[in-house]
Each structure stands twice: as C-alpha cells, then as structure tokens.
Amino acid sequence: MGQSASHFQFTKSKYIPTLKVLQAAMFDFRYDPHAHEEYAFGVTLSGRQDFFSGGQYHRSPPGNVIIFNPDDVHDGQPGGDHTLDYVMLYIHPDQVKPLFDSALGQEKTVSFRYDSTLVQDMALRERITNVARLITTSTGSQIDQENALYQVIERITQLGGTYQPGYISTRPDALLGLAKEYIHAHLDTDLSLEGISQAAHLSKFHFLRLFRQQLGITPYQYVINCRVNAACSALEQGASLSEVTFRYGFTDLSHFNRRFKRIYGVTPYQYQRHLIC
Template sequence: MGNASRFQFIKSQHVPSLTVLHAAMEDFSYDRHAHEEYAFGVTLSGRQDFFSGGQFHKSPPGNVILFNPEEVHDGQPGGEHTLDYLMMYVDPEQVAPLFADALGRDTNAGFRLPGTLIQDSQLRGAILELARLVTANAGSCIDQENALYKVMERTVQLGGAFHSEQSATRPDALMGLAKEYIHAHLDRDISLDEISQAAHLSKYHFLRLFRQHYGITPHQYVINCRINAARTALTKGVSLSEVALRYGFADLSHFNRRFKRIYGMTPHQYQRDISR
C-alpha cells in the first residue's frame, strides 16, 4: 500500500463497540475477510467494487452497503477515481435490543440485514449523521444512541428480519461446530484434522464444504479470526508484542502484514487511532 490510500478509525466516546472507518483508497485492495460486527457503509465518491454473498458488486456514490456479522467480503476501488467511503461497525449484542424494539418483538434470534447494496436516501442520511456525530465527537450520549436507533429502525423498515435457529441446514450446523472450535482455540496452533473432526467430517469433505459455504478456506478463516481477536485486544490497550504472541503470529512483521491486509493500516496505527 502506498501513501495514496488513507484509513482512519474513530471510536465512539459514548456508544460502546461503535467504530467508524473513513477510508480513501487508490492503490489498495482488501483480502477476503469477515467482521464479527454488523457493518453499515456509504460510498461517498468513486466506485466501490467488492465480493460478498457469492457475487461481485459495484457501488457508485450514494449507495448504502450492509454486511451481516461474519459475512465474507473483500473490496477495492473501481474505475479511475479515488474511492472514498464510510463504514460503521457495531457489535451484535449492542444492537439486538434496538432491532427487536424496532420490530416490536422480544427475541434473542439473530437479525439479518435486508441486503448488501441498497439505494435509500433515508438510511444513507441516518448512517451519515451517526458517522458525523462519532467522527466529530459531537452531541451527548443520548444523541448518538438516538442516531444509532434511527439506523436500526430504517434497516428494519427496509426488510431486515430475525432468522430462526431452527431453519439452519445440516451444513450450517456442521460449519457452526467448526467455527465454535476455531474460536475456542485461537490462542494455540490448531490443525485441519482437529477442525474437521469437530465438524464430524472427513478432512477433504470439510475443506470443500467450508469453502463452498464461506467463500474462503479454513486457513483464511482462522487467520481472519485471529486478526479480529487481535483488534479487540488492541482496542483494550494490550501491547502489540503481547497480542502478536497471544494469537500465534511469528513476529511483529508477520502481524503487521496480516493486519494491514484486512484493516488497511498496521496494528500500531489502529491502536493509535482508537485511543484518541
């Protein structure tokens, strides 16, 4: 990545787990990855090209981009102009009650966003207003909470809904077992044999099914989960060397390279941004 691409993370001073990314990209592309949060974004200028949900998308200025938790995607500038965009990340547990309230129901089921690319001026305006409050550190706690609720409310109005665990297919359940095993053992060196056994599948059947299901290999998923866990630790102020050692990176250089491919900046730069 050269100097032409710029990334800035801003953590809300009022709403726990809410973080805004403002990125301007000319010469950078993200590796395929997934976040554990919901993501709400707006393409400001240029064109945003990315893979998600088994297909490729092109987002011109004004479009809203939505990612559910653990939805695999990548991203890069499209066309000849600099890509400028905002993306907000928020923990599912933080917003589950807001989604439930907007739907007028009490449920613990997971909420699914209504699509990937949406053209809706009301949702776009709500996202941009919340991003403005966070990046400018403006308004009170209740102002930012109200702005977040407006984003959730409009998302529900556009067709988002809760999904039932009972509707999960057998492959969903088996992949869920594999993911649970990975998350429970991020701090040690785990093998493909161990993960496939946790999913009750042969190694090669598991490999095919996992890639078909998520669009990335189990190895890519493990690295992705370690980077996400590292990001959480960095947010809490844990030192870079301790984070790198805890999550199995050979050294800081290795940690830097992997982190940068998903977040556009080094771990040090990220920790500096969110501590401001």
C-alpha cells in the same frame, strides 16, 4: 487528497460500546477476502467501490449503502481511476440486538440478517452518515448518538431482512458452526485441519469442500481472519503489540503487520493509536 496513497481513520464512540467509524480514502489498496464479527453499515461517498460478497460481484457508486451482516465474507477495492471515499459503521451484534428487537416489535432477542448487500435509500444513507458525523466530530450527547444509531437500525428493518427468535440452522450450517466454535475457542493454540474437521464431525476432505462452499474462503483464511479480529479486540483493550503478536500465532511483528493491514488498511500500531487516546 491526491491519487497516490490511501488513508484510513478509525474513531470509536465515546458513549456506545463496540461502535466504531471508518473513514477511508482508497486509491492503491485492495482488501483481502475477510469477514467481521460486527454488522457493517457503509456509504460510498465518491468514486466507486467494487467488491465480491455472497457469491456476487458488486459495484457501489456514490450514494449507495453497503450492508454486511456478521461473518459476511467480502473483499474491496476502488473501481475506475478515481479515489474511493467511503464511511463505514461497525457495531457488534450483541450491542444492537435490543435495537432490532425494539424496531421489529419483538420481546425477545432475535437473529437479524439483511438480505441485500447494496441498498439505494436516501433516508438510510443520511442516517448512517449522521451517526458517523456525531462520532468523528465528537459532537452531541450520549442520547444523541444512541438515538441516531436507533434511527439506522429502524430504517434497515423497514427496508426488509429476515429475523427469527432463535437461530435455526441447516445441517451444513450446524456442522460448520461447530467448526467455527472450535476455531474461536482455540485461536491462541496451534490449530490443525484435522482437529477442526473432527470438531465438525466431518472428514478432512468433506470439511474443506463444505467450508469453502459455504463461506467463500478456506479454513486457513478463516483462521487468519479470526486471529486478526481477535487481535484487533485485544488492541482496543490496550494489549501490547508484542503480546498480541505471539498470543495469536503470528511469527513476528512484520507478519502481524502484513496480515492486519490487508484487512483493516492500517498497521496494528496505527489502529491502536486511532482508538486509544
């Protein structure tokens, strides 16, 4: 591939719900700050991946593994003058909680977060790329893919992370949790800062400051991000572009296209074509 364009290809597993693979070649593209509801496990294949996440600037050379927990805000761009090639697995937390339980030897579902964003581990790198290969080449049976995914989760738990039987939050986390719940419940309505801050039991000023401090993006950016993610899920279920555009408050298809592409690298139409045969 030449160095004049970027390319993104999404492929979903035929057997494991919510499991998707992104194969990306980036040269002239930069992601807006955003977050996914899923875990994301990736490998930098060539070039360098530069991104900001968790209050730090990261550089991922070839061979590095990148791990984003659900709701980890990050951006991303190629570093240097060479095309960045990478592969990323996306999987919803509900789908892998039983796998984390098993790997950790826990009887009840736990909340798991990996503590580092960049990991240098050959075994994990090979396990992630193996899952990606099975899905993108449509090879192997259901049990092959399930076992390959479990091998990824097992290795991640061996390398570290934090877990607990239930989510124990600090007061700021709890208040922002109320705000995020309100946002997710009203994505198809005309949201306002006043309404969101009231849901969090905070003044608008304190809410804005706390939200930016804790999440690294503004409430407005978070709302747009959540609407794009919700639209993404609807497209995967076969909803039409026009239905999704107006359901989630985008003024028109052009506006929806711009917002969607800044997070997923492709237009909503292209994304739906990738994942719905």
